[in-house]
Amino acid sequence: MLKRLKNADLPLVFVIMLLCGFGLLMVYSASDVMGSQRYGDPSYFFHKQSTSLLIGLCLFLFAACLPYKRYARLVPLFVVGSLVLLLLVLIPGIGLERNFSRRWLGAGPLVVQPSELAKIAMILYFASIYTKKQPYIHQFVKGVLPPLVILGTAFLLTLVEPDLGTASLILAACGSILLCAGLKKRHLFVLGATAVSGVVYLAFSASYRVKRLVSFTNPFGDANGDGYQLIQSYFAISGGGFFGRGLGNSVEKMNYLPEAHTDFIMAVISEELGIFGVLIVLGLYFALMLLGVKTAVRADDPFGKLLAIGITFQLMFQVVLNLGAMSGLLPVTGVPLPFISYGGSSLIMTLFLCGILVNISTYAKKQPVRHKRPVPHEKKVSSF
Template identity: 60%
Template sequence: MVLKYFRKVDFPLFFAFLMLCMFGLIMVYSASYPIGIIKYQDPTYFFSKQLRWFLIGSIVFIINSILPYRLYGKLSPLFVMLSIMLLLLVLIPGIGVERNNSQRWIQLGIFVIQPSEAVKLLMAIYFAYIYAKKQTYLHDFNRGVLPPLFVLASVFLLVLKQPDLGTATSILLTCGIILLCSGVRKIHLFILGSSAVVGVSFFAITAPYRLRRLMSFLNPFDDPLGDGYQLIQSFYAIESGGVLGRGLGNSIQKLGYLPEAHTDFIMAVILEELGIFGLLFVTILYLFIMLRGVSTARKLTNAFPKLLAIGLTFQIMIQVIFNLGAVSGLIPITGITLPFISYGGSSLVFMLFSAGILVNLSSSARDSKGQFSL
């Protein structure tokens, strides 16, 4: 059994995920040791917790790279109910944990988990499975396309209630890409896409704090000590790193200047310490994962694994785009972490869950010569 697994596993993809995680552990320590000393008198506080989550996530990763992926399709109705239940639990006082004016976490004994990280994965599995089943009548909007969208709308609104428009939008986009690749008629896609853009825009501008964040993104220097502060500090970090960087561990902005230096804005620290080479290292690995995922989807013949490979690949890449775009000031700050690199236990474990399934799918898509290709 073990030898059979090692003969078929997609090792290049396997090691791409592993390298991102290893790099992430190094950068979490580098970015977090000042705040660890200040808050907990322990420079390894955040690193130790991230390492524990990585070990848990590694077990999940290996298990999911072996388990038959068809099992996830059969369990997808349960996943939908679990997603909605978790998102409802978050909103219940005494169960949901509030941090920074957001209620996005649940306390489970000594662990604090963020259910929306699980929901990203579960919704991708559900959409891949349900639209694979509906292939014969996708031309019928009411029967083939519409029913799962009520589930998506419910999940979107529950995540938005936390409030977390960034995560809600990333779930919407991932499911939208699965829908796009499922074979839905173009007119239906246009109607749904237009409705989604209008809906997200409405929620973005009607909440005062979201509108302020949007305005600060357009010109952060209008409010340098308020809503524009974090982005300005990110700019300082990127600029001071230059091409070669200050050197690993030598960031200035992480010393109390840049908020969330080890989470949402860890890429600013990477650029400050490692310069353009840190960005290139990360970008090449992400691009390899994207190309491998798309190649896997093209090779698979059945609708469910094909749509699942697309969904999981772009679930990762959407978060990458959201995070890098926010750090560089190209899109508004969303609070989305950088996959496999940023500090955050729930994000790391469920990203490794997705990665394990993607390695599983890629290993199943080997060509007739037993070789892999992009």
């Protein structure tokens, strides 16, 4: 299997490894104070993230070597397994509750987040099912509607945890696949309008979500409550300048910015490394997006194309939601920054997805560029 890595897309692998290494470094820098205070070890979160990274890299290598077309056979297992886990996490006594949310399963040090598996399952499912439905993709009832029932089930189960951020990511990733699957424009418009209307309605249907929206538009109106974290993020961003205070010299991580190593880790990056450091990170994400789209374009089959699109834009939507929340442009949804935020389940599943993307790019790279042979001009024969 490892022989397949000889033809791997090295720029893609290099960008992924850079993001992983930088993320591990920033987790240590952002969490050393909290680790010392809570556990008497400044490297506590660093060690846990290192373990998750090691597991994730093993899955990355496995996925990079396993031919991606085999996942089409495993789609039912992924879908049923993810839906069962999403149901189990809602059962009191089985699902673990943290910060008024029930999103985790596990015992002792082993904790998993089923919604992360659901993101992978839905991308695989949509890429597979809409590849099979290509002959009648223009028929809404037969070609478009049935898979949306499964998507709606996964969306609602994730929403009930409650986790509107991850539920919206699942919706957006599958939407990117639909956009590239060849649907009619009017079908895309109806589905897009329905999805946006539904998310807006759900955002205002719960009081705690409304409070987040209000704090996002005017954080200083509740500076000691819901707006506190965003205000501290502003202080971190403004205190960094162009080159920052220096690695490890963040002031906001000294118990000012809550959970600085998780969802708001980019604020610490901005404070310690300045705009310069932020631009480097954004450049790496932009490179990842370009390489992912290039992989989708060069893939030689519809399943590979749709799967690469789903993986690439799921990661990019996650980046947008995280950075939007950190900068006050979007509501706080609790979505981690891919590769960089602290969180084992997110990092492991992200690397697994990236391994699949690398495998698609490997097979796409093998395909020779087909040049059409010019047709020789025929000599005109006189009719005389």
